[in-house]
Amino acid sequence: MVAGPIDAYVAALRRTLRGPRAAKADLVTEARDGLVDAAERYEEDGLDRLAAERRAVDDFGAVHELAPDYQRELALAQARRTALIVAGAVAAQTVISEMAWRSASTGWSWEPDRFYAVLANTVDYASYVVFAGALVTALVCGIGTRFVTVGRRFARATGIAALATVAFFVTGGALLSALSPTWDTSVVTPGSPLQLVSNGLALALPGCMIFSGLRSIRAAATARA
Template identity: 70%
Template sequence: MVGGPIDAYVASLRGALRGPRGAKADLVREARDSLFDAAEHYEQDGFDRAEAERLAVDEFGDVHELAPDYQRELALAQARRTALLVALAVAAQTIVSEIAWRTAATTWSWQPDRFYTILANTVDYASYVVFAGALLAAATCGIGTRFLVVGRPFAHATGIAAITVVGFFLLGGAVLSLLSPAWHTAVPGATPLDMASAAITAALPAWMVYSGFRCIRAAALPAPA
């Protein structure tokens, strides 16, 4: 039955939810399959198809009542993805920056002052803390839900944290670059390593911010059905 009560219900549920496309599709598909199974049972009891679908929908519950639970799952799925992205991005940035720094420093006789050393160490240690914290957040949104009550507020906080992390490292990295000899030394030509470093430095923060905002959006209450 095309365009029946189940199709209308599924369309309404799909429109109310926000989150990762794959996870959302899986949830909607599960709901649709459950509705069709229920409708088939009603048909076996003698109801026609249209009435069977209406009864299945009524039994399943209103979209506005079920959507918050579905949205919680989607918010946690997005938070898990965001946390893993932050962990991988920070690790990649740290490795690339360290390689680039060691390669460039072979031609320097410059010694950093106390402020530069403290700031560099702060950024380094912060990257370790963020990496560990991001992995912990990802685990909390996954297997951690078996032991902890985790919901949309945690996903919202994960999104805010991802955006904050980007701001911190961009600011810290910018200050370190401005104070380093590399900023004031003419470079004859960009090496493949320089280009790769620049590409990663530009792409990863933008991706993290985008994922952070998606996290915040998924953590909001479902849209009215």
């Protein structure tokens, strides 16, 4: 069965756009509904269905002309998702790491040196800053668009910031682990449930942030500024 002009247009638009599935589906459905309504009005004016659809598509505009505006919305939706993932991941990792640290440090006589203390405080304070910044970013990409103008560059910056966040915390966490006595199995018993959860999150959360960050960068690539 040959697709009509509206179906062909909608399929081309769907292939062109990149972003969160639900947000993309909403935009494509909105475009289709507008085309169908326009075609029905032309039918009422006396055109046959095929001609009415062609007229509606012509009036709507070419896909390559409209896609950047739609893509901007999707880029911001993806950036908002990335910001929420970063906020949730940093918060979860901070809580789990603190619990694991307190559990492992029971009975320790070890005192961290100045470098370790500065590094630990830097990672701690950075987690608070990143968490707050991610929440602000999510608000800006959502209801904040009513008050401030953001677009492709902001979405791309959000994706890059997510990747930078992963690099910072992975490096900082690796240094803290390497310099702490938790590597000494005579001090800490490996394989505890809390430690397994912490190790699992240490692998899963950065992966989620990287994936979403890259999707933000990709979604912003073809969006209108």
